[in-house]
Amino acid sequence: MRIAAYRKAHFNAAHRLHNPNWSDEKNKAVFDVCNNPNYHGHNYELEVKVVGEVDPETGYLIDLKILKDIIKENIEKRFDHKNLNLDTEEFKNLNPTAENVCYVIWQILREKLADKYELTVRLYETPRNYVEYPA
């Protein structure tokens, strides 16, 4: 039986959107308030979806406690109460848009999960703005 399991998590972080190859004027024109030099922040909400076959012996698709720990260890510890631009390796040279943060999280989790699982990551930057990978 194929089924989907979900785990939600959250982290609070500061960021700004900025392209260092552009002038200040162009950054302001494109990213507007998100370009403010002293950063702003969000309560990010994360939804991790895992799809696969239920193990006939355990009745589990995946032990959700294990998924919880993987997310906590690799995502929350890395990003919670951090400045995404300044405090993380991942966004030193990558604009921390919701799209890029979502894709980075997917890449990190993909490495930690067995190949038998399909993985989808949905990231809410605000209650109304969210992205999902893969599309």
Next chain:
Amino acid sequence: MAIVYLTRRERFNAAHKLKVKGWSAKKNRAVFGKCANKNFHGHNYELFVTVKGPPDPDTGFVMDAKKLSKLIKKEVLNHLDHSNLNKDVKFISKNTQPTTENLVILIWKQLAPHIKKCALHSIKLYETENIFAEYFGE
């Protein structure tokens, strides 16, 4: 006359950190934990502004909710949204910790002088879905 409480919800996103300048890094860490991280973190704040009064006999309004929204935008959100609460906001002095508790008092002070035909009742501010502070002007 019946007194009715009218609430307008607004949102803003901001960065902040909690850190007392005169304290050692160790003491700041002990008191504020990860909220003291030097490069800030951030939140989606949710603000509830409540006014009270009798509904006007003609309009049925305690206050025009659209006008209340515009007032909150002008006096509060234009200053706080997409800002750094430690650095960017004129009405938060550099010596004031931008905790949720202090923010509700400062937001009250921003709004109270402009609410005239009814009374400002409370400012409620959610920093996360599990943490909020409320101020009644006391």
